[in-house]
Amino acid sequence: MKDKKLEVSAIENGTVIDHIPAKALFKVISILGLDRLDRQITFGTNLDSKKLGKKAIVKLSDTFFIDKEINKIALVAPQAKLNIIRDYRVIEKKVVEVPEEIIGIAKCMNPKCITNNEKIVTRFRVVSPSEVKLKCHYCEKITDQEHIEIL
Amino acid sequence: MKRIVNLNTLNAVNRKKQLMKNKSLVSITDYTKEDYLRILALAEEFEKYPDSTILKDKVVATLFFEPSTRTRLSFESAVLKMGGKVIGFSDSTSTSVTKGETLYDTIKIVSNYCDLIVMRHPLEGAARYASELTSIPVINAGDGANQHPTQTLLDLYSILKTQGTLDNLIIFMVGDLKYGRTVHSLLMAMSQFRTSFHFVSPDELKMPEEYKYYLNCLGLKYSEQKDLTGNITTADIIYMTRVQKERFSDPIEYERTKNAYVLKNKMLEGTKENMRVLHPLPRVNEIDQDVDMNPKAYYFMQALNGVFVRQAIITSILGLK
Numbered sequence: 001m002k003d004k005k006l007e008v009s010a011i012e013n014g015t016v017i018d019h020i021p022a023k024a025l026f027k028v029i030s031i032l033g034l035d036r037l038d039r040q041i042t043f044g045t046n047l048d049s050k051k052l053g054k055k056a057i058v059k060l061s062d063t064f065f066i067d068k069e070i071n072k073i074a075l076v077a078p079q080a081k082l083n084i085i086r087d088y089r090v091i092e093k094k095v096v097e098v099p100e101e102i103i104g105i106a107k108c109m110n111p112k113c114i115t116n117n118e119k120i121v122t123r124f125r126v127v128s129p130s131e132v133k134l135k136c137h138y139c140e141k142i143t144d145q146e147h148i149e150i151l
Numbered sequence: 152m153k154r155i156v157n158l159n160t161l162n163a164v165n166r167k168k169q170l171m172k173n174k175s176l177v178s179i180t181d182y183t184k185e186d187y188l189r190i191l192a193l194a195e196e197f198e199k200y201p202d203s204t205i206l207k208d209k210v211v212a213t214l215f216f217e218p219s220t221r222t223r224l225s226f227e228s229a230v231l232k233m234g235g236k237v238i239g240f241s242d243s244t245s246t247s248v249t250k251g252e253t254l255y256d257t258i259k260i261v262s263n264y265c266d267l268i269v270m271r272h273p274l275e276g277a278a279r280y281a282s283e284l285t286s287i288p289v290i291n292a293g294d295g296a297n298q299h300p301t302q303t304l305l306d307l308y309s310i311l312k313t314q315g316t317l318d319n320l321i322i323f324m325v326g327d328l329k330y331g332r333t334v335h336s337l338l339m340a341m342s343q344f345r346t347s348f349h350f351v352s353p354d355e356l357k358m359p360e361e362y363k364y365y366l367n368c369l370g371l372k373y374s375e376q377k378d379l380t381g382n383i384t385t386a387d388i389i390y391m392t393r394v395q396k397e398r399f400s401d402p403i404e405y406e407r408t409k410n411a412y413v414l415k416n417k418m419l420e421g422t423k424e425n426m427r428v429l430h431p432l433p434r435v436n437e438i439d440q441d442v443d444m445n446p447k448a449y450y451f452m453q454a455l456n457g458v459f460v461r462q463a464i465i466t467s468i469l470g471l472k
Contacts, residue, residue, distance in 0.1 A: 138275070
């Protein structure tokens with residue numbers, strides 16, 4: 001009997017984002033604005049992973065990111081790895097790095113923060129990069145990884 | 152040689168004056184240790200030599216989006232004593248805020264009418280946001296449970312006046328150490344002066360981990376206890392705060408613990424001569440009225456110090472001192 005596995009085909013040129021925690025996949029899509037992209041994209045989620053339990057993977061044809069842009073996903077997928085593909089070959093591997101400052105992506109978890117009450121672009125300083133903790137520039141309260149909500 | 156040293160000192164003073172000019176004071180961490188000391192020296196100057204004209208032609212707006220008695224009156228008193236003028240409101244219900252005006256618009260408009268904005272707002276981060284909307288400096292007079300830096304500076308002034316120094320003191324902080332913004336800011340400021348802290352609170356209202364972690368990083372000593380007895384004889388300062396009923400998840404727990412954090416005159420027996428009791432006020436019942444007559448009770452004087460300290464802050468920010 002033939003092994004009936006769905007093969008996610010390799011891409012010719014583009015970016016593969018691997019090691020995304022399964023529950024963070026849709027946040028990654030939202031942060032990178034993939035829902036507005038007109039290139040070919042393949043998603044896989046709830047795949048078994050020794051490191052993450054369940055992981056997700058995204059393959060983006062003919063799409064490349066600058067570091068500053070891709071590092072934004074470190075908020076929700078700090079262990080994500082990127083493979084840059086040219087002519088079906090991995091020409092570069094990258095890990096994401098948590099930026100020092102996060103502007104306009106995350107919501108402050110403090111309901112009494114001014115940013116949740118007026119139209120203000122949020123701003124956070126990353127105080128702990130390993131287990132992401134964000135300190136709000138305005139109310140000075142900490143939003144931890146578990147409570148990070150993407151705007 | 153002596154002249155060179157004097158000129159250097161003068162240059163340093165002028166540099167500091169320029170650095171603090173027009174700089175908003177939103178959070179206690181906006182100021183350095185040197186800035187604190189400069190403000191305290193200016194406050195002493197105002198206390199000794201009142202200056203009734205220095206703020207002539209200056210207009211200070213006091214925007215109080217939520218009610219306050221001491222803070223607003225002491226700011227307004229500070230301005231009026233220096234010959235300045237005050238505009239503003241003490242309650243946002245009498246303003247366009249009730250018509251749905253945003254803080255953004257209010258600040259943009261008010262900036263046209265004054266040289267300095269003093270504001271209190273129920274939302275946290277409101278003062279920082281306001282300071283980014285205008286070129287006029289902003290003094291935060293309290294933003295929700297976040298910061299109230301002028302209270303901290305007047306606490307420092309009260310400690311300096313009563314102890315003669317800020318260095319190497321033993322401070323007992325008593326009551327609500329979890330939600331009380333005054334104790335958090337005071338801890339941040341006093342940690343620059345090698346202070347030993349004793350935290351006295353019920354379990355539900357203990358000093359948050361982040362502040363203890365901060366003290367650990369600086370290598371400063373602290374201890375935690377539930378009772379306000381025994382070792383308070385070692386204290387230089389006892390800083391009392393209100394234990395509010397609404398902070399307890401279990402009302403029975405509140406009833407059980409509330410009396411453990413009431414300071415009575417008898418408890419001050421055996422305390423050091425130099426020891427003083429501070430309280431940011433208002434008090435409810437956490438300091439018994441029988442303490443008021445004790446010369447170690449300093450909380451009403453502390454409130455008076457608020458005027459001198461605010462005079463110092465206002466003139467420093469306006470570049471007049």
